[in-house]
Amino acid sequence: MPTTLNDSIAVLKGIGPKSVQAFAQLGVVTIADLLYHLPFRFNDIQERPLASILDQEKVTLKGRVITPPVVSYFGRRRSRLSFRLELEDHQVIQVVFFNQPYLNKQVALNDEKSIYGKWDQTRQTLMGMKVLKETDNIFQPVYSATKGLRQSLIVQAISQALAEYGPLIPEAVPSFLNERHQLMSSRAALQGIHQPQSYKQYEAARRKIIYQEFFDYQWQLQTASFNHRQDKGLQVHYDVEVLKVFIKELPFELTSDQKKAVNEICLDLLAPYAMRRMLQGDVGSGKTIVAFLAMVAGVIGGYQVALMVPTEILAKQHYQNFCNLFPDLEDQTGLLISQISSKEKNELQLGIKKGFHQVIIGTHALIQDAVSFHKLGLLVIDEQHRFGVDQRQLLLDQNPGLNILQMTATPIPRSLALSIYGDMSVSTIQSLPSGRQPIQTRLVSEKQVDKLYLHMQEILAKEQQIYYVLPIIDQSEHLDQVENVLNVKAKLDQVFPDYQIEILHGQMAKDQQARAMAAFKANEAQVLVATTMVEVGVDVPNATMMIIQSAERFGLAQLHQLRGRVGRGNQPSFCYLIGNPTTEQGKARLKIMVDESNGFQISKADLKIRGMGDVLGRQQSGLPTFKYANIIEDSDSLNQARQDVAWCLQHYQDLNQNDREILNSLNQKSRIEL
Numbered sequence: 001m002p003t004t005l006n007d008s009i010a011v012l013k014g015i016g017p018k019s020v021q022a023f024a025q026l027g028v029v030t031i032a033d034l035l036y037h038l039p040f041r042f043n044d045i046q047e048r049p050l051a052s053i054l055d056q057e058k059v060t061l062k063g064r065v066i067t068p069p070v071v072s073y074f075g076r077r078r079s080r081l082s083f084r085l086e087l088e089d090h091q092v093i094q095v096v097f098f099n100q101p102y103l104n105k106q107v108a109l110n111d112e113k114s115i116y117g118k119w120d121q122t123r124q125t126l127m128g129m130k131v132l133k134e135t136d137n138i139f140q141p142v143y144s145a146t147k148g149l150r151q152s153l154i155v156q157a158i159s160q161a162l163a164e165y166g167p168l169i170p171e172a173v174p175s176f177l178n179e180r181h182q183l184m185s186s187r188a189a190l191q192g193i194h195q196p197q198s199y200k201q202y203e204a205a206r207r208k209i210i211y212q213e214f215f216d217y218q219w220q221l222q223t224a225s226f227n228h229r230q231d232k233g234l235q236v237h238y239d240v241e242v243l244k245v246f247i248k249e250l251p252f253e254l255t256s257d258q259k260k261a262v263n264e265i266c267l268d269l270l271a272p273y274a275m276r277r278m279l280q281g282d283v284g285s286g287k288t289i290v291a292f293l294a295m296v297a298g299v300i301g302g303y304q305v306a307l308m309v310p311t312e313i314l315a316k317q318h319y320q321n322f323c324n325l326f327p328d329l330e331d332q333t334g335l336l337i338s339q340i341s342s343k344e345k346n347e348l349q350l351g352i353k354k355g356f357h358q359v360i361i362g363t364h365a366l367i368q369d370a371v372s373f374h375k376l377g378l379l380v381i382d383e384q385h386r387f388g389v390d391q392r393q394l395l396l397d398q399n400p401g402l403n404i405l406q407m408t409a410t411p412i413p414r415s416l417a418l419s420i421y422g423d424m425s426v427s428t429i430q431s432l433p434s435g436r437q438p439i440q441t442r443l444v445s446e447k448q449v450d451k452l453y454l455h456m457q458e459i460l461a462k463e464q465q466i467y468y469v470l471p472i473i474d475q476s477e478h479l480d481q482v483e484n485v486l487n488v489k490a491k492l493d494q495v496f497p498d499y500q501i502e503i504l505h506g507q508m509a510k511d512q513q514a515r516a517m518a519a520f521k522a523n524e525a526q527v528l529v530a531t532t533m534v535e536v537g538v539d540v541p542n543a544t545m546m547i548i549q550s551a552e553r554f555g556l557a558q559l560h561q562l563r564g565r566v567g568r569g570n571q572p573s574f575c576y577l578i579g580n581p582t583t584e585q586g587k588a589r590l591k592i593m594v595d596e597s598n599g600f601q602i603s604k605a606d607l608k609i610r611g612m613g614d615v616l617g618r619q620q621s622g623l624p625t626f627k628y629a630n631i632i633e634d635s636d637s638l639n640q641a642r643q644d645v646a647w648c649l650q651h652y653q654d655l656n657q658n659d660r661e662i663l664n665s666l667n668q669k670s671r672i673e674l
């Protein structure tokens with residue numbers, strides 16, 4: 001008997017322990033998770049006339065079987081089933097199914113059949129994928145799946161969940177808003193998105209799901225800031241003259257955008273309210289120094305400050321840079337990463353508790369879990385979109401009035417920022433430090449690597465350094481990955497015997513990784529062959545060439561991040577994308593990288609390519625991502641939801657009981673991650 005949507009999916013027919021595990025990898029554990037596991041695309045299997053079909057297009061063709069189906073075998077496993085089909089306009093085509101001999105039973109001479117497959121124009125053949133039944137829906141949903149999980153099982157599980165749990169699906173939007181915007185119920189939307197009977201129904205369902213997601217997000221955002229707007233912030237009274245001395249000793253002059261950002265942040269620190277500010281600037285634009293100066297101001301004002309970053313490599317880099325730039329503060333600065341011994345960690349935590357350590361740099365996980373601060377006045381969070389609203393709230397609860405500065409490498413326009421960041425103020429670094437030269441990006445095929453070696457030789461001869469990055473193909477293919485890294489290193493060792501080549505990948509122990517990175521940083525190694533571990537934030541200005549192998553396997557935003565590891569000094573820099581994209585789309589994507597250097601434009605293009613439900617892919621777009629909605633294409637819905645939530649908060653008392661209950665239930669749900 002269905003009881004709640006929190007039931008495990010194990011209650012469904014056909015879902016055994018193995019499938020439960022496979023679903024869990026997709027984040028699907030409960031019936032609710034399953035119902036909200038939405039298709040990321042549809043195979044449209046409407047019947048179409050032959051003349052309108054392009055080569056390699058997936059289509060359904062209907063006709064009469066006019067030759068007996070014949071199965072021929074090659075070897076033990078491979079087979080080919082073929083027959084001829086006379087279409088309704090009397091054209092005759094060949095249909096071929098590979099390795100599905102059993103379909104023989106579903107097709108007989110003179111049958112009228114609809115076959116779904118890929119059209120091969122030159123051979124005038126339909127490469128069959130499915131023999132359709134009368135009952136088949138013309139829209140076939142395609143879900144993100146994982147190893148050991150067939151599409152058909154997902155379809156069947158969702159269909160069962162909809163049938164049995166449908167009546168329990170709660171409404172997610174107040175009824176007066178559904179009426180005002182002519183939105184269907186949440187239940188009908190789920191039905192319509194998994195099992196649409198027409199485009200119209202699908203579009204309407206999608207519209208509701210997107211609005212619902214934005215509404216929920218805006219509710220979390222606005223109720224959180226609603227609660228905090230009245231919050232008195234910790235006022236940081238720092239001596240501006242002392243700060244100026246620190247600024248004067250920097251090895252470079254701040255750009256005008258950097259100065260402006262520092263001023264804005266420092267004014268927030270002095271003010272009696274808690275700072276909520278986003279610092280945005282494209283890769284390499286110089287955000288770090290701005291954050292550092294805010295931290296220095298915090299310390300001068302007598303508070304502790306913390307910087308949280310996504311990786312240990314980055315934490316270490318920031319720690320070293322901070323100590324180099326501000327040697328007077330080195331003793332009070334602590335690095336909190338998992339690599340340090342537990343004795344060191346205990347000492348550090350004690351130091352933080354007692355207030356001896358005034359600057360703490362570490363990874364998100366460590367700082368948020370294990371630390372109690374003596375007097376934390378400023379928290380800087382690098383890469384906001386990996387940090388949930390919930391986690392932020394937790395830190396705020398522990399440190400009332402805390403000033404928060406977040407950083408993102410994908411600047412978004414002001415109008416969008418209002419909807420995404422809510423009450424947060426925004427500082428933007430537009431221009432790059434002076435003397436920077438545009439990075440020259442080139443596409444090369446595997447066959448052209450010899451030419452590439454010549455260029456590498458030139459770079460090395462100029463005593464500059466090179467990154468060589470390989471994709472992580474699949475988490476389960478770690479061993480291949482290590483092998484690939486080692487193969488490339490062996491090859492480069494041969495070609496460049498006079499230079500030191502280091503490797504860096506996720507299977508190495510953390511201290512080994514740190515040693516490799518340190519060697520590269522110190523120019524003891526001239527080439528770093530790495531997986532995407534170097535993606536975020538790594539800063540070695542002497543590196544001027546980035547080579548990315550199998551570039552077609554990366555997301556565009558990720559390529560932009562990787563490319564941003566070079567061009568960080570005044571030397572000309574180069575990015576080589578090695579790849580052999582086989583599709584038009586693949587070629588077009590890489591061309592965007594050659595033509596475009598603006599991170600926002602690239603992220604937009606990346607997001608556009610990703611479908612609804614391609615959650616993991618979308619998270620890589622660099623922009624704040626939603627599970628189903630797209631902040632660029634669905635921005636009208638986002639704005640609407642923002643206004644509607646603001647209205648609901650102001651008129652909460654006037655709403656009917658039912659709508660208030662819907663809003664209250666939003667408070668209890670897990671929060672969306674930005």
Ligand SMILES: Nc1ncnc2c1ncn2[C@@H]1O[C@H](COP(=O)(O)OP(=O)(O)OP(=O)(O)O)[C@@H](O)[C@H]1O
Nearest residue numbers: 252253254255283284285286287288289409433537
């Ligand atoms: N005003 C400046 N003049 C010259 N160099 C600068 C200036 N500001 C920063 N830099 C240098 O530019 C490089 C990039 O700066 P930084 O690491 O702060 O970029 P970022 O915006 O954090 O980039 P990413 O998003 O890639 O981490 C660093 O080597 C830094 O020392």
